[in-house]
Every structure is written in C-alpha cells, then in structure tokens.
Amino acid sequence: MEDALDPGLTAWMLTSASLVLLMTPGLAFFYGGMVRAKSVLNMMMMCFSALGLVTVIYVLWGWSMSYADSGVLGLFGNPFEQFGLQGTMYDDAGEFALDGGLPVIVDVGFQATFAIITVALIAGAIADRVRFSTWLVFSALWVTLSFFPLAYMVWGGGILGDGESGIAAWLFGAEDGEALVAPIDFAGGTVVHINAGVAALVLAVLIGVRKGFGREPMRPHNLPFVMLGAGLLWFGWFGFNAGSAYGANGEAGLAWVNTLTATAAAILGWLIVEKIRDGEPTSLGAASGIVAGLVAVTPAAGDLSPVGAIVLGLIAGSVCAMAVGLKYRFNYDDSLDVVGVHLVGGLIGTVALGFLATSGGLFYGDGIKLLVVQIAIAAFAMAWSAVATLVIAVPLKATMGWRIAEEDEVAGIDLSEHGESAYDFVAVAGSRRSHFTGTTLTEGEGA
Amino acid sequence: MKLVTAVIKPHKWEDVREALEGFGVTGMTVSEVSGYGRQKGHTEVYRGAEYDIALVPKIRIEIVVDDEDADDIVGLIVKTAQTGRIGDGKVWVSGIETVVRVRTGDRDAAAI
Numbered sequence: 001m002e003d004a005l006d007p008g009l010t011a012w013m014l015t016s017a018s019l020v021l022l023m024t025p026g027l028a029f030f031y032g033g034m035v036r037a038k039s040v041l042n043m044m045m046m047c048f049s050a051l052g053l054v055t056v057i058y059v060l061w062g063w064s065m066s067y068a069d070s071g072v073l074g075l076f077g078n079p080f081e082q083f084g085l086q087g088t089m090y091d092d093a094g095e096f097a098l099d100g101g102l103p104v105i106v107d108v109g110f111q112a113t114f115a116i117i118t119v120a121l122i123a124g125a126i127a128d129r130v131r132f133s134t135w136l137v138f139s140a141l142w143v144t145l146s147f148f149p150l151a152y153m154v155w156g157g158g159i160l161g162d163g164e165s166g167i168a169a170w171l172f173g174a175e176d177g178e179a180l181v182a183p184i185d186f187a188g189g190t191v192v193h194i195n196a197g198v199a200a201l202v203l204a205v206l207i208g209v210r211k212g213f214g215r216e217p218m219r220p221h222n223l224p225f226v227m228l229g230a231g232l233l234w235f236g237w238f239g240f241n242a243g244s245a246y247g248a249n250g251e252a253g254l255a256w257v258n259t260l261t262a263t264a265a266a267i268l269g270w271l272i273v274e275k276i277r278d279g280e281p282t283s284l285g286a287a288s289g290i291v292a293g294l295v296a297v298t299p300a301a302g303d304l305s306p307v308g309a310i311v312l313g314l315i316a317g318s319v320c321a322m323a324v325g326l327k328y329r330f331n332y333d334d335s336l337d338v339v340g341v342h343l344v345g346g347l348i349g350t351v352a353l354g355f356l357a358t359s360g361g362l363f364y365g366d367g368i369k370l371l372v373v374q375i376a377i378a379a380f381a382m383a384w385s386a387v388a389t390l391v392i393a394v395p396l397k398a399t400m401g402w403r404i405a406e407e408d409e410v411a412g413i414d415l416s417e418h419g420e421s422a423y424d425f426v427a428v429a430g431s432r433r434s435h436f437t438g439t440t441l442t443e444g445e446g447a
Numbered sequence: 448m449k450l451v452t453a454v455i456k457p458h459k460w461e462d463v464r465e466a467l468e469g470f471g472v473t474g475m476t477v478s479e480v481s482g483y484g485r486q487k488g489h490t491e492v493y494r495g496a497e498y499d500i501a502l503v504p505k506i507r508i509e510i511v512v513d514d515e516d517a518d519d520i521v522g523l524i525v526k527t528a529q530t531g532r533i534g535d536g537k538v539w540v541s542g543i544e545t546v547v548r549v550r551t552g553d554r555d556a557a558a559i
Contacts (some may be wrong), residue, residue: 217498219491278492288494324494337494 006101012248013106019239020113024120025053026046026236030229031124031356032288033222034336038412039128040221040422046123046135050116053136054143058112060084065148066111067156074159074166076149100246110243111151118192121144124336125200126402129409132417134400136138138392142199146388150191150381154183160190160377168373181369183377184357186255187244189299189350190381197343198385206393207402211332211409218335223283230287234263237294241301259294262304262313266293269317277321285321288341292320295345300353308356316348336392350378448543448555449517453508453534454480455528460506465509466527476509486534505536511546511559525549 028047032040054062061079068077072163080089089105091097097104119139126135153160159167162182164174172181186190210218220226241259245252270289296316297309304312324340327333334340354371355362362371396402403409408416415421451534460477460515467475488501512520517540524538548558 208489217491219493219498219500274492274495278495278497280492282492284493321495325496328496340494 003098003101005096005103006248007096009101009246010103010106012252013102013110013243013246016239016243017106017110017113019236020110020117020243021236023113023233023236023240024117025123026229026232027117027120028229029126029225030233030291031336032325033225033227033229034124034220034284035127036218037221037423039414041414041418041420042132042186043123043127045132045418046130047120049132049136050120050123050139053139054116054119055112055406057140057143058115059108062115062143062148063088063108063111063324065144066115066151068152070293071156074157074163075153077152077156077159081158102246108431114192114240115147115151116141116186118147118188118196121196121338121342122199125204125334125338126207127210128337128413129404130207130402131400131404134396134402137400138396141392142389145386145392146195146199149244149388150195150384153380153384154185154191154377156187160185160380166290167376171373172369179373181360181373183373184303184353184360184370185299185350185377186302187241187298189346189412190377193295193298193342194350194378194381195385197339197341197346198382199389200338201332201343202386202389203393204327204332204334204339206390206397209331210335211406213333214328214331220284223287226287227283234259234290234294236265237298238329241298243300251302254306257306258297258301258309260298261306262300262309262316263290263293265310265313266290266296266317266320269293269319269322271317273318273321288320288324288337289317292316292341292345295342296349296352299346299349300356302312302359303353303359305358308358312349312352312356315352316345319348320344347378348375350374359438417428448546449512449514450518450541450543450559451508451510451512451517451520451524451538452541453524453528453536453538454482454505455508455524456530457504457506459528459530459535460508463508463524463527466523467520470516470523472510472520473513474510478507478509479500480505480507484534484537503534513556513559 024047028044032044035043040401061083063085064082065077065079068081070078070081085108088108089097093160119142152158157163159165159185162168162179164177166179168179168181168183174180238259242252242256245255267286267289270285270292274281274285293313293316296312300312320341323344324337326340351374354374357370358364360366360370362368404413404416450471466490481504483501483503488499488503488505491500521538529535545555546558547554
C-alpha cells in the first residue's frame with residue numbers, strides 16, 4: 001500500500017467499471033427481446049432492479065463480505081469490518097488508500113458492477129411468471145449468501161484462491177504462502193457464471209414451468225433487441241475481462257484480444273451447429289454465440305493464447321448451442337437458457353483452462369494438476385451456489401410465494417406486476433386520469 | 448350493391464390494386480390480416496426449438512360495388528391474384544342494404 005498512484009491504471013479501471021455497468025442494461029435488452037411482448041418490461045425490470053438494489057447492498061456490506069481482511073473459515077469476509085465502506089477509502093494519513101497503485105475506492109466501483117450483473121443474469125431463467133417483490137427479496141439474499149462469499153473465496157483470499165489455506169494448496173501443496181498449482185478464474189467464470197447458472201437451474205426447477213411451456217410457441221418478440229443487447233454485452237465485456245487484468249498493460253491487451261477472438265469463434269461455432277441441425281443459421285444463434293463465447297473466455301481471458309481462445313470459442317459456441325435443448329428433454333423451464341449458456345459456458349471456460357492455459361495447461365506439457373484444480377473449484381462453486389440458492393428460495397416459496405396468478409401470467413406479467421404496457425400501437429386507448437390514481441380529471445383541468 | 452371481400456397473398460396486393468384501378472374502382476379498404484386455410488402456417492426455429500406458426504400474413508381488400516360490376520371484379524381479382532400455389536386466398540361477395548357517403552349524405556349508388 002506504499003506505492004504511488006498509477007494514473008494510467010486508475011483511468012483504465014474507471015473506464016472498465018463504466019463498461020461493465022453498461023452490460024446490465026445490455027443484458028436487459030438481450031433478455032427483453034427474447035420474451036414475448038406482454039412480459040418484456042418485467043424482464044428488463046428484473047435486470048434494472050439489480051442496478052438499484054445490489055449497488056446499495058454492495059456499498060453497505062457487499063465489499064466487506066468480498067474483500068475484508070478478516071474472513072470466516074475462508075468462506076466469506078466479515079460484513080461488519082468495512083460496513084458502509086468504513087475504513088475502506090482512506091489510509092492512516094487520510095489520503096485515498098491505494099492497492100497496487102489503484103485507489104481502493106475505484107476497485108469498489110469496479111467490483112460492484114460484477115455483483116449487479118451476476119444477479120441480473122439469473123432473471124432469464126424465470127421469465128414471465130415471478131412476483132417482482134419475491135425477486136427483489138431473493139436478489140438481496142442471494143447476492144449476500146452466494147455472490148459475496150464466492151467473490152471472497154476466489155478473489156478475496158478465500159479457499160478457492162491461491163492462498164496456502166485454499167483447496168489448491170491442499171491438493172498439491174504450497175510454498176511461501178502460495179499454492180504450487182494456483183487455480184485460475186481471471187474474471188469470474190466461477191463467481192459470476194457458474195454461480196448464476198446454478199442458481200438459475202435451481203430456481204427454474206423449484207418455480208416450475210410457464211403455462212404452455214413446450215406446447216405454445218414462445219417466440220422472441222424482438223430479435224433486433226436481442227442483437228443490440230448482445231452487442232452492448234460484448235462492448236461492456238472488454239471492461240469485464242481486460243479490466244480484470246488490473247493493469248493498463250500487455251496482460252489487459254491479451255485479455256482484450258482473447259475476448260474478441262473467443263467470442264468471434266463462438267458465433268461461428270453456434271451457427272455451424274444450427275446450419276447442420278436446423279437448416280438455417282439464425283440471428284438469435286449469432287447473438288447467443290456471442291454470449292456463450294464471452295462467458296467461456298471470462299475465466300480464461302488472461303491465460304490463453306489468441307489461437308487457444310479461438311479453440312475455446314468454437315467449443316463454447318457449438319456445445320452451448322446443443323446444451324440449450326436440454327430443458328425440453330428434462331422439462332425445466334430455463335426460459336432464456338441461463339443454464340445452457342452461463343452454467344455450461346462457465347464450466348467449459350473454467351475446465352478448459354486445464355488444457356489450454358499457456359502456463360499450466362495439459363496441452364502445453366504442464367501435466368494434469370491444473371485440470372484437477374480447475375474441476376475442484378468449479379465443483380465447489382456449484383455446490384455452494386446450489387445450497388445457498390435452495391436455502392433462500394425454498395422458504396420464499398413457502399412464505400411470499402414465487403408465482404403470479406395464472407390468469408395474470410396468461411394476460412401478461414407487465415400489466416399485473418408493473419401496471420404498464422411496453423408497446424402502444426393504438427391511438428384509441430381510453431381517458432386520462434389525474435396524477436393521483438382514482439381521481440378523474442374534470443374538464444379543462446390536466447396537462 | 449355488393450361488398451366484395453378478397454383475402455390475398457401480400458405480394459399480389461399491388462398488382463390487384465392496379466387492376467382494380469384500371470377497371471374503374473375508385474376506393475377500397477385494405478387491412479393487414481393473418482389467418483390460415485389449407486396452406487397452414489410455417490415452421491420457425493429458435494435455439495433449436497421448432498415452432499409451428501399457424502397464422503400466415505395476408506391482405507384483406509374490401510370494396511363496395513354496383514350489383515352488375517360484382518362478377519367482373521371478382522373475376523379480375525381472381526385472375527390477378529392467382530399464382531396456382533396453395534395459399535392464394537379467397538374472394539367472396541355479400542349483399543349490402545344501404546351505403547351513405549359521410550361528407551354529403553348521398554345514399555346508395557350515388558355514394559359508391
């Protein structure tokens with residue numbers, strides 16, 4: 001903490017944080033375009049509500065649970081140590097505290113954006129049918145019990161990191177306080193994507209299928225929205241991955257280029273599967289391939305060669321294109337394929353590092369140890385997320401309840417949960433009321 | 448007076464309109480509609496899930512005409528809109544009791 005402020009790094013991290021924040025509105029468009037016109041607002045609101053709720057929680061106890069100096073069993077940081085960011089921002093001299101040349105407060109902003117999008121990702125699994133109030137309560141509890149702990153475990157010095165008390169050190173030993181075979185999760189394959197993907201699977205199974213699932217056509221109502229959202233996600237993801245290098249340097253450049261190449265290859269992988277299986281390459285497939293590639297390269301962005309990233313992207317795009325069909329076989333309504341894209345893609349990226357990591361990968365002659373470590377952290381993350389999600393979602397089902405009334409689901413959740421319609425294509429709608437619901441305007445009054 | 452209603456393929460609408468104009472038809476009401484007959488719908492695939500989309504887009508034309516013109520106009524629409532493939536549509540004629548032009552109050556033949 002004695003180092004001087006690094007202005008280049010600080011500028012890049014502020015930029016990265018802004019880029020990652022844009023991903024959540026991007027996700028809202030990506031998801032919103034995929035649902036039917038009668039529920040697009042609810043889907044976008046489930047994403048936007050994370051911007052509101054998770055941000056507030058992050059400042060209060062999220063940062064402390066993720067990065068506090070004092071942890072509990074290597075599983076999560078002490079939420080009270082830096083509650084409300086007390087003691088986080090300033091050093092003993094009253095100056096902005098620095099870590100590696102970066103003001104810690106900048107890192108708070110950067111990390112908060114990761115928590116926001118991770119919660120929003122889950123929403124895609126439970127489209128069209130969930131009470132908004134239950135979703136908000138779930139979001140607050142889930143980010144607290146699943147996201148912050150995993151962030152601590154992987155990045156905050158917990159048991160999924162490279163410390164001497166971690167799983168990796170326990171498996172293959174440690175030296176000078178660091179695991180000999182350090183696990184790799186560059187930007188959040190476990191913390192973000194496996195975590196959200198498992199939560200999505202648990203919720204989809206627990207909450208049940210939409211009325212008409214598998215029978216009625218549930219077509220995307222606006223594919224240009226989906227493509228717009230995928231484009232915004234890709235743009236923001238450069239902050240997500242290249243920002244995770246914590247440097248305005250060559251490593252950030254490598255992560256940037258890998259985020260480009262893996263994603264490009266994943267578009268091709270997804271479209272090839274569609275061309276062979278369905279006959280036509282689709283726009284939805286291209287947009288989905290983008291996200292599958294981005295997810296897979298997230299844990300790996302700083303540890304692949306760009307050619308390795310192409311291999312990873314092709315695998316992620318094609319495997320995810322096939323994985324999205326699993327929900328029909330097993331009859332769980334993961335509406336927008338959070339499991340098929342984020343869980344599967346996150347696992348592919350995390351495990352593929354065991355083969356493709358330029359330092360430690362099997363294909364680079366470094367043996368099987370990293371592969372074992374990667375599988376171990378992925379398995380632990382899955383187990384943690386599954387248990388945390390169940391512990392929150394099952395009591396909510398028994399108390400607040402998850403589902404809206406069936407007739408509201410059929411009529412469209414936008415109207416029943418938000419009192420709005422997304423699209424107004426008719427000139428004749430009715431009469432206006434005053435600002436206060438229930439009071440009809442008298443003639444001459446009003447706007 | 449008769450009401451001629453035609454449901455045709457959208458890409459034939461411009462040809463039909465020109466033919467009717469050439470015949471002397473001065474106005475019509477046109478709507479974009481969807482429906483199906485023997486053609487049924489088509490298949491769409493989203494993330495590998497195949498959907499049978501039952502409804503096909505069509506154009507519906509409504510014209511009020513004199514009794515003696517009805518058969519000619521039906522013949523003209525059929526000739527112009529026909530491709531010979533399934534899904535070309537239907538034309539039907541129904542009787543009308545009274546027509547009033549809103550601007551002038553003219554009735555029946557004078558209102559057409």
